[in-house]
Amino acid sequence: MTLSSAHAAPIPTALLQLLADGREHSGTELGERLGISRAAIWKQLQALDELGIALEAVPGRGYRLREPLDLLDAAAIHAALAGQLELASLEVFSRIDSTNAFFLSDDRPTESNLRVALAEQQTAGRGRRGRAWVSPFAGNIYCSIKRQFPCGLEGLSGLSLVVGLAIAQALEALGIAGVQLKWPNDLRADGHKLGGVLIELAGDAGGPCTAVVGFGINVKMPSDSAQTIDQLWTDLRQLHSQLPSRNTIVAGILLRLAQALAQFAEEGFAPFAAAWSARDEFRGRPVQITGVNVQQSGIAVGVDERGALLLDTDSGRRAIVAGEVSLRGSA
Numbered sequence: 001m002t003l004s005s006a007h008a009a010p011i012p013t014a015l016l017q018l019l020a021d022g023r024e025h026s027g028t029e030l031g032e033r034l035g036i037s038r039a040a041i042w043k044q045l046q047a048l049d050e051l052g053i054a055l056e057a058v059p060g061r062g063y064r065l066r067e068p069l070d071l072l073d074a075a076a077i078h079a080a081l082a083g084q085l086e087l088a089s090l091e092v093f094s095r096i097d098s099t100n101a102f103f104l105s106d107d108r109p110t111e112s113n114l115r116v117a118l119a120e121q122q123t124a125g126r127g128r129r130g131r132a133w134v135s136p137f138a139g140n141i142y143c144s145i146k147r148q149f150p151c152g153l154e155g156l157s158g159l160s161l162v163v164g165l166a167i168a169q170a171l172e173a174l175g176i177a178g179v180q181l182k183w184p185n186d187l188r189a190d191g192h193k194l195g196g197v198l199i200e201l202a203g204d205a206g207g208p209c210t211a212v213v214g215f216g217i218n219v220k221m222p223s224d225s226a227q228t229i230d231q232l233w234t235d236l237r238q239l240h241s242q243l244p245s246r247n248t249i250v251a252g253i254l255l256r257l258a259q260a261l262a263q264f265a266e267e268g269f270a271p272f273a274a275a276w277s278a279r280d281e282f283r284g285r286p287v288q289i290t291g292v293n294v295q296q297s298g299i300a301v302g303v304d305e306r307g308a309l310l311l312d313t314d315s316g317r318r319a320i321v322a323g324e325v326s327l328r329g330s331a
């Protein structure tokens with residue numbers, strides 16, 4: 001696991017890995033296994049507390065996490081992908097500002113294979129429209145993928161829809177059913193937001209361009225972090241009682257996404273339109289689209305072959321390429 005520089009206290013990764021099993025560990029055992037003093041262990045335990053990781057001291061016996069931790073592990077992800085998908089790179093950060101920002105400032109050449117960055121925590125996670133993406137430690141999935149596309153920016157319309165669809169399909173293949181989509185980039189379940197996609201682009205408008213495809217999925221959102229989320233949200237643990245590990249979920253998503261991105265690079269959005277529309281939470285419902293200066297109302301009827309939202313209005317069918325969708329009558 002890579003430890004990025006940040007202003008907060010460093011994350012004691014090795015200690016966390018020992019405690020992740022949720023069993024009791026004495027201070028002496030932890031000190032011996034890490035080769036540091038008991039005082040140093042105590043300091044690191046305090047750093048865990050600051051991260052919001054609930055820790056219990058068992059008098060006379062040691063320490064244990066209140067709940068076992070399911071940590072991200074690059075080796076486990078590589079193992080799950082073996083023979084199926086070769087990545088140009090896979091980096092797992094304990095803490096980073098934003099996995100999207102990491103790739104936007106990364107000047108290594110973009111390979112034909114995918115580069116992938118994951119983080120346990122983001123200190124400046126980015127959402128769409130300049131919003132923050134709440135990114136507490138070790139609860140969720142924060143992932144960015146860097147890939148080159150042969151077309152210019154114009155050809156990438158529909159990309160965020162393809163990403164959302166591939167994630168929903170991957171989750172279903174892992175036994176997590178019921179994930180729906182909200183145009184253009186939300187993953188939803190039971191009418192609540194489960195995750196989102198943020199695509200940021202580098203490159204010429206005309207020639208080949210590099211896309212940073214970021215996605216966040218709520219897996220086990222801690223309740224104190226949830227208080228800062230300004231909309232109805234859900235997480236995978238509310239959808240499925242026996243979740244696979246986050247490493248298994250990430251590997252399943254990467255496999256599906258790699259296939260979908262390759263097909264999108266060749267064929268564009270058209271082959272995905274029907275499957276996207278079938279998962280559209282608002283299909284057939286009265287919606288309002290809020291654009292920069294305009295509002296339009298109508299019935300959402302799915303998406304077209306470019307990924308534009310189709311809206312049946314009083315004056316006919318319109319294809320919407322930008323805007324925020326809300327159900328008519330809701331806030």
Ligand code: BTN
Nearest residue numbers: 098100126127128143196214216
């Ligand atoms: C949205 O607003 O719905 C999009 C959220 C995208 C969040 C992900 S988390 C990984 C990647 N890094 C970021 O800073 N943002 C994206």
